[in-house]
Amino acid sequence: MLIxxxxxxxxxxxxxxxxxxxxxxxxxxxxxxxxxYAQDEELEEILEALEADDPNIRIETVDxxxxxxxxxxxxxxxxxxxxxxxxxxxxxxxxxxxxxxTKAVKYIVELLQDQYxxxxxxxxxxxxxxxxxDTVAPLKEMMKDEDELIKxxxxxxxxxxxxxxxxxxxxxxIKERWxxxxxxxxxxxxxxxxxxxxxxxxxxxxxxxxxxxxAIKILEEASLKKQTASDDKLxxxxxxxxxxxxxxxxxx
Numbered sequence: 001m002l003i004x005x006x007x008x009x010x011x012x013x014x015x016x017x018x019x020x021x022x023x024x025x026x027x028x029x030x031x032x033x034x035x036x037y038a039q040d041e042e043l044e045e046i047l048e049a050l051e052a053d054d055p056n057i058r059i060e061t062v063d064x065x066x067x068x069x070x071x072x073x074x075x076x077x078x079x080x081x082x083x084x085x086x087x088x089x090x091x092x093x094x095x096x097x098x099x100x101x102t103k104a105v106k107y108i109v110e111l112l113q114d115q116y117x118x119x120x121x122x123x124x125x126x127x128x129x130x131x132x133x134d135t136v137a138p139l140k141e142m143m144k145d146e147d148e149l150i151k152x153x154x155x156x157x158x159x160x161x162x163x164x165x166x167x168x169x170x171x172x173x174i175k176e177r178w179x180x181x182x183x184x185x186x187x188x189x190x191x192x193x194x195x196x197x198x199x200x201x202x203x204x205x206x207x208x209x210x211x212x213x214x215a216i217k218i219l220e221e222a223s224l225k226k227q228t229a230s231d232d233k234l235x236x237x238x239x240x241x242x243x244x245x246x247x248x249x250x251x252x
Contacts, residue, residue: 043072050076055085062088066095074099078107086116093119097126105130109138121153128157131164132179136186162187169199178208185215190223 049061062080065073077099080092093111096104104126111123124142127135139161142154165183168176184192193216200212 042070046070046072046076050080055088058083058085058088059091062091062095066098074101074104078104081107081111086114086119089114090116090119090122093122093126097129100130102130102132102134105132105134112138112142117147117150120150124150124153124157128160131161131183133182133186135161136183158187162189162192166192166195169195174205174208177203177205178211181208181211181215185211185218188218188222190219190226193219193223 046061046065049057052058052061058080062077065077070076074096077092077096081089083089083092089111093108096108108123108126111119114120114123124139127139136158139154139158143151143158145151145154161183165180165187168180169184171177171180181196184196196212196216196219200209200216203209203212
């Protein structure tokens with residue numbers, strides 16, 4: 001009724017064209033309000049399901065949040081990391097990995113101290129999936145774990161992080177390139193050095209150039225240390241006297 005009265009007044013004041021435009025705007029507003037209401041109603045249902053006594057219901061809800069596209073999905077999954085059931089926590093970590101938002105890293109690394117091994121292993125896997133410079137330090141720390149399976153999982157994830165960084169080093173996104181270079185520097189593996197030198201020749205962004213120069217310096221030092229350590233393992237060269245003695249004994 002209100003829309004009708006507004007429309008009539010607009011026809012009198014501005015004509016049919018203004019009326020149609022106004023009605024279109026009003027319909028859009030009504031649709032937006034109905035959508036917001038529907039989302040609020042859906043959010044209430046999700047919150048209720050996440051607080052259900054049955055852990056299976058909570059797990060199913062967490063799984064749904066990983067693909068439903070709800071605007072609150074990330075926030076809800078972060079809260080679910082504190083669920084009292086380890087299986088729900090593990091599923092929340094997996095779901096955050098599926099969302100692919102690297103902001104989740106600082107939250108899920110806290111679960112590397114979880115007392116349940118499956119949760120810890122899932123965190124390690126998802127860190128490899130998400131990648132980025134902030135995943136390197138916690139994964140390297142897991143390489144010191146007494147559990148060989150945990151160490152092996154951390155090693156695989158570090159390889160995944162490195163591969164992801166290599167893919168993004170030529171990204172069109174400056175922030176992604178910068179993060180990729182930093183990641184490779186933190187990993188400390190000299191193998192990408194030739195690639196980094198070539199990328200440096202083409203890079204135009206000042207911040208990325210500085211990161212590249214720093215990374216190359218770090219990895220060159222790592223390469224030198226690796227070569228020095230390798231040389232230290234080589235047997236000492238034989239002296240002329242030792243050679244002569246060996247030859248004499250052989251002759252006998």
